[in-house]
Amino acid sequence: xxxxxxxxxxxxxxxxxxxxxxxxxxxxxxxxxxxxxxxxxxxxxxxxxxxxxxxxxxxxxxxxxxxxxxxxxxxxxxxxxxxxxxxxxxxxxxxxxxxxxxxxxxxxxxxxxxxxxxxxxx
Numbered sequence: 001x002x003x004x005x006x007x008x009x010x011x012x013x014x015x016x017x018x019x020x021x022x023x024x025x026x027x028x029x030x031x032x033x034x035x036x037x038x039x040x041x042x043x044x045x046x047x048x049x050x051x052x053x054x055x056x057x058x059x060x061x062x063x064x065x066x067x068x069x070x071x072x073x074x075x076x077x078x079x080x081x082x083x084x085x086x087x088x089x090x091x092x093x094x095x096x097x098x099x100x101x102x103x104x105x106x107x108x109x110x111x112x113x114x115x116x117x118x119x120x121x122x
Contacts (some may be wrong), residue, residue, distance in 0.1 A: 002029055003120050004028045004047040008038040009082065010056040018051065018082075021109040032113065035059025041102070046074065048120045051112075052092065054083040058077070064096055069098040078119040082107060 005027045007018040010069040015031045022029045030047060033036035034056040042050075050068065054061035061081060068074045083090075086104050094102060100119050103112060 002026065002028050003049065003116065004030070004045070005116065006030045006032060006038060006041055006047040006050045007082075008017070008032040008035065008050065008052040008056070008061075009054060010034050014053070014082075017107075021112065021114075025109075025113040025116075027113075035061065035064030035067070038064055042068070042071075042074065043088055046077070049078045049080065049116055051080045051082050051116075054081060054085055054094070062093065065097040080112075080115060080119070082112075 005022055007015060007029060009015050010033055019029050019031060030041055032041050036059045038052065052061045052064055065079055068077060068079065070100045079098065081094050081099050081102045082105060091102050101115055104113060
């Protein structure tokens, strides 16, 4: 079975890089440009994992995670944060909000793919 990934980032370049890396690894990828767009995509289909940036317009990563965790059917959905931020307090805030893991940009494709496989067992 193919792993379905929802990747949420306001940077068109990062979305393209994620799409290329994850498709090459055999994942199905859905892209969203911010948290609100990501929530709309989740209404259509529930992925196996979400990758999200923190700093985005309209709805940031923390608000996006909070909204996901408020939905009973999404409480167990793995969420990886992919961001330029590396501050310990932000990592703690993300973990408390319900993030599964944290990856700092620029990302290593192999490490990202390995993290996705680890948390989805796919």
